[in-house]
Amino acid sequence: MKLVAGVDIGNSTTEVAIGDVEGELKFLTSSIVKTSGVKGTLDNVAGILTALKDACGNLNKNISDLDTICINEATPVIGDVAMETITETIITESTMIGHNPDTPGGVGVGTGRTIFLDELERIHENDKVICVIPKNVDFETASKKLNEGFERNLEITGAIAQGDDGVIICNRLHKKIPVIDEVSYIDKVPMGMLAAVEVAEVGKTIKTLSNPYGLATLFNLSPEETKHIIPISRALIGNRSAVVIRTPEGDVKERVIPAGKLILFGTSEKKVSIEEGSEGIMKNLGEVWPLNDVSGESGTNVGGMIERVRQIMGELTSQNIEDIKIQDILAVDTFKPQKVQGGLAGEFALENAVALAAMVKTSKLPMENIARKLQESTGIKVVIGGVEANMAVLGALTTPGTDKPLVILDMGGGSTDSAYISKEGKVKSIHHAGAGEMVTMFINSELGLDDYNLSEDIKKYPLAKVESLFNLRYEDGTVCFFQQPLDASLFARNVVVKNDEMIPIPTKDSLEKIRLVRRDAKKKVFVTNAIRALGDTAPNGNLRSIEFVVLVGGSALDFEIPEMVSEELSHYGIVCGSGNIRGIEGPRNAVATGLVLSYYNNLRG
Template identity: 60%
Template structure:
C-alpha cells in the first residue's frame, strides 16, 4: 500500500489530501489545512507544509514518516502593493490651512473672523469678529461664562475652536448659537490674529461652504491659482459635519507633486508604455494588447518604479536567484483611493487621493520549487516530487464534484492569484495564471478605509457588518434587526462591528456601516469579478466567454459570503452556469489542487508514467 499526500501551497493556506493506493484502487483517506508560512514558492513554506501534514494525520494511526510520497504543486508567488497616482499635497510654512471633523461639534452655523487666544479675549474691546482658541487648561463652564459676558459687552464672537471635547458642553451654556469645533489636538499650532472660518452643520447634514474650493476662495479672497491649491483641503472636508479653515498671509501654500511614473509592459511581440495616472482601465487595456506579458518595468525614480523593483528584490532574496532574472509575468491594476495626510493639519486631517493598486506576479524558474522539494525531503525523510501546474491539478480536483463532467472550466481564486482552466472532451487542458485575488482586496479595503490593521481589513473582507444600536439589539447590514437576551458589551454601543461567528469586533473608524460595506463590495468586484472575466476570456475557445457552458469555482475565496454570488451574477450575462465546487463530494470548494495532485499521480501510475 502507498500512502500518498498531495500538498497545495497557496498564498494564504497550505492544503493537504492524503490517499491510500492499493494496486489499482485509490481511496482518499484524510485532509488537512494550515496557514502558509512565508511567501508562496519559497523555502519558508516548509514549516507550513509540515504543519498541514500533521493536521491531516492528527486523528489517524499514521505519522509523516509513514507517507510513501509527497506531491507538490508548482507555486508562483504573487506580491501586491499600491502605486499612488500623482498626489498634490498642501505644504505649509509658518502656519496652515486646515480642516477638522470632530465627532461631537457644538452649536451650528458659519462664522468668519480673526483667531484670538482666550487670554486675550478677556481684555478684548475691538469690534471686528473674533474666533477664540480655548486650550485644555480652561474649564468649559468658565469659558461659556466669559463668552456670554463678552457677548453682553457687544464683542462679536462668531465661532470657537476648542482643544478638549467640550464643544457641546460650551454650546449648551451660551446665550447665542455659534459654530464650535472641538478636539483640536494641536491647538498650539493654530496661529493667532489670522483670518479663519468655522462651520458646523445641523445634525444629519454636512458642511457646504468649506467643502467647496470656491467657498474657501470666497472667504479668503483667493485668486484662481491659489484656489487650485486648496482642492485637496476641500476634498478632505466633503461629508464632514464641521470644519475650521485658517489662512495666514505670511504662510506660503505650495503644491508638491509626487510622480507616480510610467509602466513599460513588454510582450512577446509588442510593448506598451503607459502613465499610472491614466488609470487602471488603460493599464489593463495595454496588458491585454501586448499579451503574453514577458516582463513589466517601472520608470526609475518614481513611485511605481520603486514598487516593482522592491517586488523583484524581495523575490530575489527569497528564491536565491539573481534579481535580473526576476520577470513580472502579469499585473492587475485597480483604481482606488488612499487617505493622504494634509501637511500642517492640527488634528491629523487627511484627504482621499486617487491611487492605483497593483498586484504583480513574479515569474521565477522551477528551481525554487525544486529547492523546496529537496529541503522538505531532507527534513522529514520522505520522497518529495513536483507533480504538476496548479491550474491543471485544480481542474482534476474540481471534476470530483458530483454532477460535473467534461468539458468543464474552473476558476481558482486564492489569496494572491486567480487561475482559470478548461478541459475539453479530448482531455486537452488550457489554463492561465493571473495576479490579484484575496490579498489585494484586503489591501484595497485597508487603503480606502484608512485602517492601520491588516487583520481588521481581512475581517471586514470576510464577514458581514452590523451597527450596535442599543445594549440589547443590533441592525445588520441587510437591514434586519437582531435582539439579545443579555446586554452587549457597553464598549460596542453605537459602533460598527464585524461579525465573525459569535464574536463582534468593533471597527475603530468614523466611517458609516454603509460606507464600509460599499468599499468592501466594490473592492471585491474590481478584483475578483474583473480577474474572473479576464481569466475566462484567455482560456475560452477563440477568446469567447459565451462558448463556455459550465464554470466551477474553487479555492478559499469561493467560501466568501459574497464572491460566488458576484461571479454567478457577472457570468449570468453570458448565459454561463456557475457555482461552487464540492471536491470529492465533501470538501466544498477547498482542496481541489491537493486532490488533483494525488489523482494526477494515480493516473500516471496506472499509465506507467511514474515508473
C-alpha cells in the same frame, strides 16, 4: 497500503490530501493550515510539515509512513499600490484644517482673527474674532468669558476648544456661535490670523469650507491661490465641522512625486501612464498579451514599486533581480488616504490611486529548493506534481454532477487561476495576478484602517450596527435580539459579526459605506479576473462556448464572491457554482486532490 500526500501551497493556506494508491485509489483524509512565509519560498516548508502532521494524525500515522509527497508549482504574487499622484501639501506656519469632532457646538459659519480667550478684554467692538480655548480652561469659565464679550457687543464669531466641551459651552452662551472642539494640536494654532469656523446641523455636512470657491470667498483668494487650496477643501468633504486658518504669507508649497509610466513587454513594447487609470493600463496590457515582463519609469512612484517587487522576490528566492520576470499584472482604480500636513488632528485626504497586483515568474529553482528541503526534513520522496490550475481541474472533476468539458476558476489569496479541460482531456490553463489578499488591501487602504486582520474580517464576515444593548441590525436589514445585554462599548458602533464575536470597526464611515467599499473591492478583483481568465482559456476566446464553470479555492467560500461571479457569468449563459471536492471538501482541496489523482494516473500509465 501506499500513502501519497498532495500538498497545495497557496498564498494564504497550505492544504494536504492523502490517498491510498495501492489498488483502486482511495482518499483517506485532508488538512489545512496557514501558509508559512511567501508562497514559493523555503519558509513554506514549516507550514507543509504542520499540515502533513495534522493529516497523518487523522489516520494515526506518522509522516514517515508516507510513500511520496507531491507539491504544486507555486507562483508567487505580490500586490502593491502605485499612487496616481502623491501630493504633500505644506502650508507655511502650519495653516490648520478641521477634523470632524464628534461634539461640535452651535451651527453656522464664523470668520475673524484668532485670539486667546484671555485676550477678549483688550478687543474692540469692531473686531471680528474667533476665540481659542486651551484644555486648562473649563467650560464654565469659557462660557462666562464669552458671554461677557457678547455683553460688550464684541463680534465673537466662533470658538476653537481643545477639550470635548463644544456642546456644553454652546448651551451656556447667550448667542449661538459655531464651536469646534477636540482640537488636540491647539498649540499649533497661529494667533492673530484670519480664520473661518463652520459647524453643520446634526445629520448634515459642511458646505462652505469644503468648497474651494467658498474658501476663496472667505479669504479673498486669487484664482491661482484657489488652485492651491483644493487639497484642503477635499480633505474637509463629509465633515460636520471644520476650521481653516490663513497664515501670514498664505502660500502653499507642493511636492509632487510623479506617478510615472509602466513599460509592458509582450508581443510588442508599450508605455502606459499610471494617470490613465486601470482601464488604460488593462487595455494596453491586452494589446501586448501574453506578457513577458514589466518595468517602471525610474524616479517615479510606480518605478519604485516594480523595483521593490523584484528586490523582495530576489531576496526570498535567492535569485538575481534580473532573473525575476513579471508575467501578469492587475490594475484597479482605488483611493488611498494621504496625510495633509498641518492638520489639527492628523487629517487625511483621499487621493486617487491605482492598485497593482504583480505576478512574479521565477525559475523552477525555488520549488526544487522547497522539494529538496522537504525531502531532507521528512526522509520521504518529494516530487513537483504539476501546474496549479491543471491539478485544480482534476480535483474539481471529483465534484458530483461535473464532467468534461469543464472550466475551473481557482480563486485563492494571491492569484486567480483558470483551466479548461476538453472532452479529450486536453488542458489549457492561465494564471492571473490578484485575488483575496488584494481585496483585503483595498479595504484596508480605502477605509484607512491600518489593520490587516480587521480588514480581512470585514472581507469575510457580515456587518451590523449595534442599535441598543439588546439588539443589532445586520447589513441586510435583519434584526437580531439578545437575552443578555451586549458590551456597553459596542453601543451605536458598526461591527463585524465573526461567528459569535463582535469586532468594532474604528472608523466614522457609515455601515453602507463600509459595505460598498467591501463589495466594490470584490467586484473589481474577482469579477474582472474571472472574465479575464475565462477569456484566455475558453475555446477561441469565446465565453459563450463555455457551459459549466466550477469555482474552487478559499475565496469560493466567501459569502458573496460566488454570487457576484455567477451573476456576471449568467450574462453569457454559463452555469456557475462553488465546487464540492470529492463530495465532502466544498471548494477547498482541489489542487491537493488533483496532485494525488495525477500521481495515481501516472502510476497506472
